[in-house]
Amino acid sequence: MKKATIIIILIIATVPVIAQNIYDLVEKGNLHFMTGEYELAIKEYQAVIDSGYESAELYYNLGNAYYKSHKITLALVNYERANLLDPGDEEILHNLEMTRQLVVDEIDKLPEFLPKVWYRRFIGLLKTDQWTYISMITFPLSLLFFLLYLFVRHIRIRKISFWLATVIMIISLSTLVFSYHQKKLVYDNSYAIIISPSVTIKSSPDDSGTELFQLHEGTKVEIIDQLGEWKEIKLSDGNVGWLRMDDLVRL
Amino acid sequence: MRFFKNIFIIILLFTGYVRAQDVSFTAEGPRVVEVGEQFMVSFSVNARPSSFKAPDMKDFYVLSGPNQSTSSSIQFINGKTSQSITISYTYYLQASNPGTFIIPPAVVIVDKKEYNSNSLAIEVVGKKDQSQAVPQEEATAAQKELPDEELFVRVITDKTSVYQGEHLIATLKIYTRLTIEGFGSSEMPDFDGFWTKDIETPTQINLQRENVGGTIYNTGIIRKVILFPQKAGDIPIEPFKLETYIRQQVNTPRSIFDDFFGPSYSTVSKILESKPVNISVKPLPAGKPSEFSGAVGSLSIESEIDKTDIVTNDAVTLKIRLKGNGNLNLIEAPKIDFPPDFDNFDPKVTSNITNSASGQTGSKTFEYLLIPRHAGNYRIPPVVFSYFDLNRKQYQTLTTGDFKISVAKGKEDETAAVVSGLSKEDLKILGSDILFIKPGPFKVYPAGRILFGSVQFYGLYAGSFIIFLFIVLFRRAHIKKFQNEELVRNRKANKIAKKRLKQASVHLKQNETESFYESVLKALWGYLSDKLNLPVSELSRDTAEKALSLHVNDSSLINDLISLIDICEMARFAPSADTHAMDKLYSDSVKLISRLEQNIR
Numbered sequence: 001m002k003k004a005t006i007i008i009i010l011i012i013a014t015v016p017v018i019a020q021n022i023y024d025l026v027e028k029g030n031l032h033f034m035t036g037e038y039e040l041a042i043k044e045y046q047a048v049i050d051s052g053y054e055s056a057e058l059y060y061n062l063g064n065a066y067y068k069s070h071k072i073t074l075a076l077v078n079y080e081r082a083n084l085l086d087p088g089d090e091e092i093l094h095n096l097e098m099t100r101q102l103v104v105d106e107i108d109k110l111p112e113f114l115p116k117v118w119y120r121r122f123i124g125l126l127k128t129d130q131w132t133y134i135s136m137i138t139f140p141l142s143l144l145f146f147l148l149y150l151f152v153r154h155i156r157i158r159k160i161s162f163w164l165a166t167v168i169m170i171i172s173l174s175t176l177v178f179s180y181h182q183k184k185l186v187y188d189n190s191y192a193i194i195i196s197p198s199v200t201i202k203s204s205p206d207d208s209g210t211e212l213f214q215l216h217e218g219t220k221v222e223i224i225d226q227l228g229e230w231k232e233i234k235l236s237d238g239n240v241g242w243l244r245m246d247d248l249v250r251l
Numbered sequence: 252m253r254f255f256k257n258i259f260i261i262i263l264l265f266t267g268y269v270r271a272q273d274v275s276f277t278a279e280g281p282r283v284v285e286v287g288e289q290f291m292v293s294f295s296v297n298a299r300p301s302s303f304k305a306p307d308m309k310d311f312y313v314l315s316g317p318n319q320s321t322s323s324s325i326q327f328i329n330g331k332t333s334q335s336i337t338i339s340y341t342y343y344l345q346a347s348n349p350g351t352f353i354i355p356p357a358v359v360i361v362d363k364k365e366y367n368s369n370s371l372a373i374e375v376v377g378k379k380d381q382s383q384a385v386p387q388e389e390a391t392a393a394q395k396e397l398p399d400e401e402l403f404v405r406v407i408t409d410k411t412s413v414y415q416g417e418h419l420i421a422t423l424k425i426y427t428r429l430t431i432e433g434f435g436s437s438e439m440p441d442f443d444g445f446w447t448k449d450i451e452t453p454t455q456i457n458l459q460r461e462n463v464g465g466t467i468y469n470t471g472i473i474r475k476v477i478l479f480p481q482k483a484g485d486i487p488i489e490p491f492k493l494e495t496y497i498r499q500q501v502n503t504p505r506s507i508f509d510d511f512f513g514p515s516y517s518t519v520s521k522i523l524e525s526k527p528v529n530i531s532v533k534p535l536p537a538g539k540p541s542e543f544s545g546a547v548g549s550l551s552i553e554s555e556i557d558k559t560d561i562v563t564n565d566a567v568t569l570k571i572r573l574k575g576n577g578n579l580n581l582i583e584a585p586k587i588d589f590p591p592d593f594d595n596f597d598p599k600v601t602s603n604i605t606n607s608a609s610g611q612t613g614s615k616t617f618e619y620l621l622i623p624r625h626a627g628n629y630r631i632p633p634v635v636f637s638y639f640d641l642n643r644k645q646y647q648t649l650t651t652g653d654f655k656i657s658v659a660k661g662k663e664d665e666t667a668a669v670v671s672g673l674s675k676e677d678l679k680i681l682g683s684d685i686l687f688i689k690p691g692p693f694k695v696y697p698a699g700r701i702l703f704g705s706v707q708f709y710g711l712y713a714g715s716f717i718i719f720l721f722i723v724l725f726r727r728a729h730i731k732k733f734q735n736e737e738l739v740r741n742r743k744a745n746k747i748a749k750k751r752l753k754q755a756s757v758h759l760k761q762n763e764t765e766s767f768y769e770s771v772l773k774a775l776w777g778y779l780s781d782k783l784n785l786p787v788s789e790l791s792r793d794t795a796e797k798a799l800s801l802h803v804n805d806s807s808l809i810n811d812l813i814s815l816i817d818i819c820e821m822a823r824f825a826p827s828a829d830t831h832a833m834d835k836l837y838s839d840s841v842k843l844i845s846r847l848e849q850n851i852r
Contacts, residue, residue: 022695030690036541048695057693064688095685132702140715147722183703 022048029061038069056086063095072102073217077193080220080251084186087124103218109236120185123178128186131179138172190223192233192248201241205230212241221248274298274361278354278368283460283467284346285376289314292354294368295339300359303340306370310352316342349377376462400466402427404473404493404523406440409608412531415483416547416578417641418610419530420450421476423491425523426468427458432518435494442478444486444532446581450475450606477606479547479578483534491525535639540648542585546638548577548610554634554651562661563626569619571598571634571651576612577641579604584617585636590629594622626660737784744781748774748844752837759833767833768823771840775816778844782851792816802851812843 029044045062063078079096086092123131145165149158194215202209205227215221215235224240225232231248234240280292294303294317305317317340325334340357351374356367407422421442425431434456456471463470473493480486498516535547555570573582584598596619604613623629631654640647702708751774758767780787783798792813799809818836 023692026693026695030688033688034690049698052698053695054698055693055695057689058695061688064685067685091686091689098683098685129702132708136702136708136711139712143715143719147719150723151726179703183701187701 022051022053026058026061029065033061033065033068036068038065041065042069054081054085056082056089056092058082059085060089060092060095063099067095067099072099073193073195075099076103076218077195077249077251080191080193084189084251086127088126100218104216105219107219107235107237110238123182123185126178126182128179128182131175131182135172135175135179138168138175142166142168142172189251191251192221192223192231193217193251194219194221194247195249196247199243199247201233201239201243203241205232205242209242213239215243223248223250274364274366276357276359276366276368278357278371280354280371280373281460282372283374283376283462285467286346286349289343289345291341291343292371293339293341294357294359295337296359296361296366297335297337298361299336299338300361301363302360304358305340305342306355306357306368308342308344308354310348310350311344311346311354314343314345316340316344318342346373346375349375351375374462376465376467401429402495402497402521402523404491404525406488406491406525406528408478408488408528408530411529412533413480414533414547414639414641415480415535416545416581416639417480418548418578419478419480420608420610421478421488421528423473423475423525425456425471425473425493425495426461426463427470427495427497428466428468430498431458432496432498435496435520437473437494438492439474440489440491442476442488444482445478445480446578447479448477448580448606448611450477450608475608477610478530479581480530480532483532486530486532488528488530490527493523494520495523496520536645538646540637540646542635542648543637543639543646544583544585546573546577546582546636547641548575548579548638549640549642550575550577550636550638550647550649552634552636552649552651554654556631556654556656559654559656560659561623561656562659563623564661565622565658567621567623567656569621569631569654571617571619572614573616573636574614576610577638579611579613579615582615585634587619587634588632589619589621590623590631592623592625592627592629594624596620623656623658626658629656629658630654631656740781740784744778745844745848747781748778749841751777752841752844755837755840759830759837762830764833765823767837768819771836772816772819772823774844775812775819775840778847782847803847805850808843808846808850811839812847815839815843 025044025048029041029048032038032041032044042062042065045058045065048058049062059078059082063075063082066072066075066078076096076099079092079099082089082092083096126134142165145161145168148161149165152158152161194217197217199215201212201215203212204210219235221233221235223231224234226245227242229245230242231245232240232242233248274297276294276296278292278294281290284290292308294305303317319338319340321336321338323334323336325332346352351372354371354373356370359366359368402425404423404425407424408419409422410417410419413419423439452472452475456473458469458471460467461470462468497519499519500516551574553572553574555572557568557570558565561567569587571585571587573579579602584600589595598617598619600615600617602613602615604611604615621631633653634651635648636650637646637648639645751770755767755770755774758770776787776790779785779795779799780790783795783802785794785798795816796809796813799812800806803809815836822832822836
């Protein structure tokens with residue numbers, strides 16, 4: 001019983017206690033946005049992020065403020081971040097799509113394996129932490145039913161508890177996998193946005209490398225390798241090349 | 252003679268006519284004089300007064316006056332006759348003390364009415380004997396070398412530090428102590444960085460006396476310009492150049508003729524150049540309202556609509572009028588979001604602006620023509636106009652009221668409306684924008700801190716699994732321990748029973764009846780206790796029977812056992828020395844235990 005309370009306390013401790021002034025900053029930013037002072041709103045939101053906090057809504061609002069002050073690329077970066085944190089939010093998706101239309105480069109997407117897309121869409125329904133919570137609650141529950149199975153003599157109870165334990169264990173393990181994949185997608189992503197107005201992509205991590213193609217600000221790329229100041233990127237159409245890291249901003 | 256008499260009568264009649272006209276009574280005099288200088292002050296009236304009362308001129312020494320003079324003129328134009336008469340009273344005065352003195356109004360009575368003249372302010376400057384004498388000497392001595400103090404031009408601005416868009420007045424002025432014959436070519440400054448508007452000045456340059464640093468100059472305004480700076484920073488006004496012709500006395504050796512004809516003069520030309528002026532223009536402070544489009548000054552707005560109840564395809568006129576002082580010329584039409592069902596046209600702009608020394612004053616009107624195409628109730632949103640108020644040094648936002656227009660279906664529209672009722676209209680997309688921010692309170696989390704992979708995360712899995720294992724293992728160990736004890740006892744039960752029976756056989760041989768029965772009973776009870784896993788103290792005839800029935804199917808075996816126990820119990824308390832019976836009992840007991848050993852589960 002004592003151990004159970006300790007575990008509950010540990011879980012509660014993961015819900016962070018955040019100083020009130022952080023929320024004041026967010027509130028101020030929202031007020032500035034509503035009165036049309038977008039530059040000031042950006043300042044407030046950025047202060048929240050600089051003090052080490054984030055959320056999908058915060059990135060979304062910051063993206064809106066950048067959009068309204070005509071900084072499209074920075075708006076795009078923040079919408080992408082918001083979308084990563086909360087892939088299911090329709091408002092974020094709407095604004096992200098609107099902003100993407102202003103990007104100069106149009107790159108065809110390579111077709112993806114459909115079940116993979118479905119799977120990604122499914123695990124996008126919940127956030128990483130939500131999947132983790134489910135897994136963390138169901139795992140001990142499953143073990144409890146196993147104990148029931150082991151120690152109760154009554155044959156019917158034993159049968160029911162065995163099946164329950166098995167099903168719950170499967171749920172726990174699969175949500176654990178979803179959580180892991182979602183975490184990989186969101187926090188260990190290797191995506192970046194081009195922020196320089198125009199970049200020439202080279203064939204090697206060197207200024208003298210052959211010029212392969214040109215990208216413009218706002219294009220989303222995947223970082224696949226790096227060497228010193230240079231990053232190797234891959235476009236969604238499969239093209240690969242090198243560029244300096246100053247031209248990018250990581251999501 | 253009669254003819255002349257008639258004319259005189261006619262003139263008298265006209266004099267009467269003149270009296271009926273507006274009477275103007277003015278005083279004239281110089282603005283600046285030097286101490287000891289003689290000057291003239293005259294009061295003129297355009298009617299024949301019945302009396303004239305001179306003002307008090309105690310500050311001046313009256314040399315002569317009032318000298319009355321009359322002038323009259325008669326004009327015949329296209330058969331119409333007009334006559335004017337001017338009567339003036341002239342005083343010659345001399346100032347004795349420096350300072351500014353006021354000559355109060357004079358009073359005349361014309362047609363039994365009193366009229367007051369304007370009062371005059373006269374500034375008296377102390378005489379600078381040396382400074383004045385020397386330049387004059389020089390002027391005659393070095394004729395061509397005109398000293399700068401005698402003749403110069405200046406660009407005078409009323410302010411040197413203004414906000415962007417705030418007006419300032421630049422006056423180009425000439426100062427002279429010499430006689431000017433005329434002006435030649437001039438080069439006006441470009442006023443780069445300013446939006447300019449000329450203030451009308453008389454084409455003829457009137458020279459006026461003005462006191463500059465204690466010296467009296469004749470000054471003339473050449474040009475007056477309103478400037479609106481268009482950018483922030485230091486903006487220089489380039490020098491202004493003017494070629495001037497001056498009449499000078501020639502100091503050549505004189506001949507007799509010269510003396511006779513008076514001094515001879517020659518005309519000298521000189522190019523005058525003003526000093527450059529720097530205007531520092533402050534940028535407008537931050538925090539511009541979104542509607543701000545560069546208007547600066549002090550303005551007011553009003554709006555007006557000619558009708559609010561109309562039928563479709565009727566025109567409505569919305570007038571927005573901006574009034575006040577500021578850079579009116581530069582103000583653009585305010586943007587109004589008219590209902591999309593209205594056809595609207597570019598506004599007609601009419602301005603009524605006067606340029607004066609106080610800047611641009613007047614009004615600017617924007618007329619919007621609107622034609623509603625569909626019936627309904629519409630609202631024309633308020634016009635929001637922002638400007639920078641120079642007096643309060645802050646932005647002001649003005650808002651007009653909104654208008655509600657109800658549009659009824661026009662008659663000629665009815666037939667069309669029936670048809671249009673069938674044809675559907677596509678949804679008009681007026682514009683696209685991003686969705687609004689999420690305003691509600693939402694949570695923020697420390698960046699990158701997620702549950703997956705945290706200590707709590709691993710702790711929960713490992714902890715709960717360890718607890719699970721612990722419980723399982725503990726339970727297992729506990730069960731094993733118990734089972735072992737029972738097994739041992741179970742296995743040894745037969746042996747112990749046989750040992751006890753052997754003891755009984757010893758007692759049988761020695762013919763110790765009581766001890767024999769006791770040993771048999773002990774063997775039987777002990778065996779049951781071990782086998783049934785029950786303590787001996789709890790065993791009785793009934794409990795043993797009940798416990799045995801769970802483990803043994805054969806009820807005759809149980810009955811045999813019970814009867815055997817009964818015999819033993821009875822023989823213990825009523826011993827009979829029947830050796831035969833005792834032998835039988837012993838062999839029965841051995842048989843029964845071996846049978847139990849086989850049947851018990």
